[in-house]
Amino acid sequence: MSTTVVLIRHGESQANAGFVTAHPATISLTERGWAQAAQVAARWSAPPALIITSAYLRTQQTAQPTCERFPQVPCVIWPIHEFTYLDIERSANTSAAQRQPLVAAYWQRCDPAYIDGAGAESFASLAQRAEQTLLQLQQHSGTLAVFTHGQFMQMLLWRIANPASPPTPASMRAWRDQARAAPLPNIATIRLRYAASGWRVDPAL
Numbered sequence: 001m002s003t004t005v006v007l008i009r010h011g012e013s014q015a016n017a018g019f020v021t022a023h024p025a026t027i028s029l030t031e032r033g034w035a036q037a038a039q040v041a042a043r044w045s046a047p048p049a050l051i052i053t054s055a056y057l058r059t060q061q062t063a064q065p066t067c068e069r070f071p072q073v074p075c076v077i078w079p080i081h082e083f084t085y086l087d088i089e090r091s092a093n094t095s096a097a098q099r100q101p102l103v104a105a106y107w108q109r110c111d112p113a114y115i116d117g118a119g120a121e122s123f124a125s126l127a128q129r130a131e132q133t134l135l136q137l138q139q140h141s142g143t144l145a146v147f148t149h150g151q152f153m154q155m156l157l158w159r160i161a162n163p164a165s166p167p168t169p170a171s172m173r174a175w176r177d178q179a180r181a182a183p184l185p186n187i188a189t190i191r192l193r194y195a196a197s198g199w200r201v202d203p204a205l
Contacts, residue, residue, distance in 0.1 A: 004143045005192040006048070009150050010062040011036035012186045020095045024084045024119075029061045036187045041065035043189075047073050049142030054081040054149065062187070063147040080133055082149035083126045087117025107176055112167035123175075124167045130155040131163075138194050150184040157190070160199045 011033030014021055021027045029037065040062065047070040053059040055077050067075050086102050106116060112123040134156065137144060158175055165171060184190075191202040 003137060003141055003194040005137055005146055005194070006143060007146050007148060007153050007156065007190040007192065008040055008062065009153060009184050009186055009188045010056075010058040010147060011040075013058045015096055016186060018095055018097065020093055020098075022092050023088060024082060025056050027056070027058050029058055033058070033186065034061070037062040038065045040187055040189075041069045044069070044145075046143075048145040049073070050140060051075040051145045051147070052078050052080065053147045054078065054152075056081050056149070059147040059149065063145070066145060066147075078133065078136065079129055080146065080148045080152055083121070083123075083151040083155070085116055085120050085123070085126075088119030090117060107173075110169045110173050110176075112169065112172050123172050126152070126155055127159060127167050130159045134159060134199065137192075150188070151179060153184055153188070153190060154179045156192075157201060160192070160201065 010029070012030045013027045013033055014030060015027050016033075017030050044066065048066075051063055051067055051070070051073050053063045053075065059081075060077075063075065067073070085106055086099065091099050091102060102116075106114075112127075115122050130152065137146075154175070158178075162171070193200050193202055
């Protein structure tokens with residue numbers, strides 16, 4: 001059984017554009033983000049076997065034109081949401097720029113088990129979600145369209161490259177440095193393949 005997974009980062013969101021946002025799950029696309037979502041839908045030469053989104057609004061909106069183009073394809077929600085590592089209540093109604101001191105403090109701590117507060121998850125939990133997602137993807141065949149988030153995509157790649165490595169402060173720091181050195185732009189696409197030999201990363205579409 002062979003599986004092709006097309007990972008797609010969501011289109012430009014209100015947070016990406018620098019606006020104040022209330023909650024990570026309810027951040028919507030900008031007008032440019034909607035145009036990018038239409039571009040994604042137009043790329044498909046054939047319908048995927050399954051469309052997967054996170055529970056966060058911006059991935060569902062990015063997937064919407066693809067779902068509308070292929071109404072016969074099932075669309076499901078998986079726990080492939082963004083790495084939300086800041087206390088949601090403390091970071092509510094702020095912009096990305098205003099959250100920078102909190103972000104800097106989190107990464108300065110560099111503790112894989114640390115949970116910042118209400119609604120936040122640890123780095124170790126993010127790694128576990130990625131592992132579980134890869135196992136779940138392996139149970140499907142055909143081409144899967146996965147509308148997700150930049151940091152989650154980067155964690156999937158990291159778990160493929162380091163399948164047996166538990167998160168440590170050093171690996172957490174290395175992951176962060178790699179993610180910052182090669183950020184994924186909106187609607188970035190990465191193709192993964194799974195076969196008997198395991199996972200491999202193909203060039204982007």
